[in-house]
Amino acid sequence: MIQLTQDVLLVLIHDASTSATAQVMTQFAAQDHINLSPPSPCRSRELSSAPKEEEQRQEEEHLDKFYAKIDWYDLSDTAYCKVFRTTLSKRALVWFNQLPAGTIFNLEQLTQRFLHHFSMNKRVPKTVAFLFSMCQKENEPLRDYMQRFVKAVHEVPHVNHELLASIIQQNLLPGRFKESIVGKPSSIMEDLLMRSQKYIRIEESNASDPSPGIKRKGREEEKEPKKKEEHKHVPPTGFTYYTLLNASRGEILIVVEQQGLINQ
Structure with a gap:
């Protein structure tokens, strides 16, 4: 001053x-x-x-x-x-x-x-192209991505809110929040931020407390490899190799009957 x-x-x-x-x-x-x-x-x-x-x-x-x-x-x-x-x-x-x-x-x-x-030392403002590069990373929580995106928006002057909604929709990974934006587009950035809170809570709730069905499925998947492993150690039954016959079955049956090898 x-x-x-x-x-x-x-x-x-x-x-x-x-x-x-x-x-x-x-x-x-x-x-x-x-x-x-x-x-x-x-x-x-x-x-x-x-x-x-x-x-x-x-x-x-x-x-x-x-x-x-x-x-x-x-x-x-x-x-x-x-x-x-x-x-x-x-x-x-x-x-x-x-x-x-x-x-x-x-x-x-x-x-x-x-x-x-x-x-010459002035920091060059970022452009809208910078926002298009702000994609949600693999396994990145929705909360972390939205915070990162909002911070990036503050570095870009004069951005149209309708354009911001399109950028978020494009940059999000497939999920329920992205489906919500596609089904009900919004031209107001504040509205998107409010709607994102719902899906952030759902995502964090699922991550901290998975449903019983998911737990049961996980236990069954853990047992399944053991069952397969047990089957591998069961010894085979019967003979693997047999001696080839040198006569027809009819001739063999007649000889067996003549010699009384078959109980009547």
Whole structure:
């Protein structure tokens, strides 16, 4: 936040004429006798009233506030540059102090250098294509996926809610929640989040307390391999190999009867 009062400005103007500020003045090539008018009120109003896009750089907002403050004063360009320095902190102040001496000639050049330097470090917003890549992973709980998806939505500016519903439907694994969306589509993201809570509770309930039928089925499946294993160890009954006959069955039967081998 910029905290700039009239007393601070007066002190800065006074210090600009003393030797105590000589070291700061080496950062600028502009001479004290070069007087440039501060940004016009129209320019300040234009900067301040411009629509604030979500991706607007924080540095631009900083300059908007700075110009709004200095509109009330008629100072030299050197004084404005000195005042601008008092609004910086941390990385921005380090950057300012590292500017080569004699490379800044006016406030406009300083602010352009400021924007150019920090815009290179600006994080690029994600696009809708990023959301299409947020698919539910195999064995990922519905609760974890919905939390991950909502977090991703916050990183993508200006997303249509109807499109979000379609993306969720496409990215979900087959299941009851996906079937619910297909059967009853919704164009409101909040509605989908509310409906997802029902299926999250069902999923978590099934995971923590499976039904008796499922338990019984599991026990039967555990016993089934043992039964098969027991059958494998049962010895075979009867003969595996037989001697081939060298006469017909009729001839053999006649011989057996003649020899009295068959009990009447």
